[in-house]
Amino acid sequence: MCEMDSPWPGVPILKLLSNPHRLHPIRFDFCPRLSVPGTKPGSCMFGVKKVAYSLRIDRVQDYCANYFHGNLVPITNDDENLRVLLMTRNFISSDFYFRGAPPSAWIGGYWDGQNVKFQDGTISNYTNFDQPWYVNYTGNIAMFIDNGKWGIVLDADYSVCQTDRKRDPCPRDSVQSLVNDDCFFAIPLTLNYYGGQQYCKDYFDGNLASITNAFDNQAVLQMTTDVLRSFQAFNTEAWIGGLYNGNEVIWEDGNPSVYNNLRKGNYTEYSNTYLILIDGTWVAGSVYSFDNSPFICSVKRAASHV
Secondary structure: OOOOOOOOOOOOHHHHHHOOOEOOOOOEEOOOOOOEEOOOOOEEEEEEEOEOOEOOHHHHHHHHHHHHOOEEOOOOOHHHHHHHHHHHHHHHHHHHOOOOOOOEEEEEEEEOOOOEEEOOOOEEOOOOEOOHHHHHOOEEEEEEOOOOOEEEOOOOOEEEEEEEOEEOOOOOOOEEOOOOOOEEEEEEEEEOHHHHHHHHHHHHOOEEOOOOOHHHHHHHHHHHHHHHHHOOOOOOEEEEEEEEOOOOEEEOOOOOOOOOOEOOOOOOOOEEEEEEOOOOOEEEOHHHOOOOEEEEEEEOOOHHHO
């Protein structure tokens, strides 16, 4: 059954249980679909596009930690560097030709003039700088994807996260459904409806969120607002996983349509659904399906997966 020990230091399990929407952690073997074996035993690594509107390393490290219980990837030898390069090239291949210059990706290292200190605590004297004069500076390291070399930069186009395979698939800032083990979490990236649905599947084996009662709706609203603000994203709507068929909302994950919070209005049939972050109501309209917005995922954490 579920492991009920708290995976987060300083958060006792009784405190978790005191809030009905606070995530009750479980663990099982899980890695995103797009991942490959990581640079450490029992880990997996994967690429991530920029978080919200920020390319800063602290933002993407927060994203790796909060959403995947991991860190930006450490690299300590040539073999690991090549593996990270090949994985990242494959991940960004669809974006590569849109850019005038070769893209870069955060790898989580800080060069202090003598060693590279990685976000997970690894300290290494291995370097792969593009130019020899980089050793005379200090700063955060990104990999250049055209040649696999490193540079000390202020921002990067992508990042590479690494996490242990044995973990909870739900991010730390998730809220749990009042009626089952499903978790909800907001993603501070802006994609259209279809991109958001694919992201939920690829990274979390989930779907855009289905909301089946007013209590969950309120918890999801508050969580989404808090998460987006923490990433300095101040959007007024976020995708949820509903398709309005002219009569009711059909959910991507197959949950029954037992709750409806659509604003009154004349909606086009077979249009997708937003959660309005001002008041928690929903809006459906086919014209919006290709708009880029943050989105809310949900994951079914069935006991059979534990």
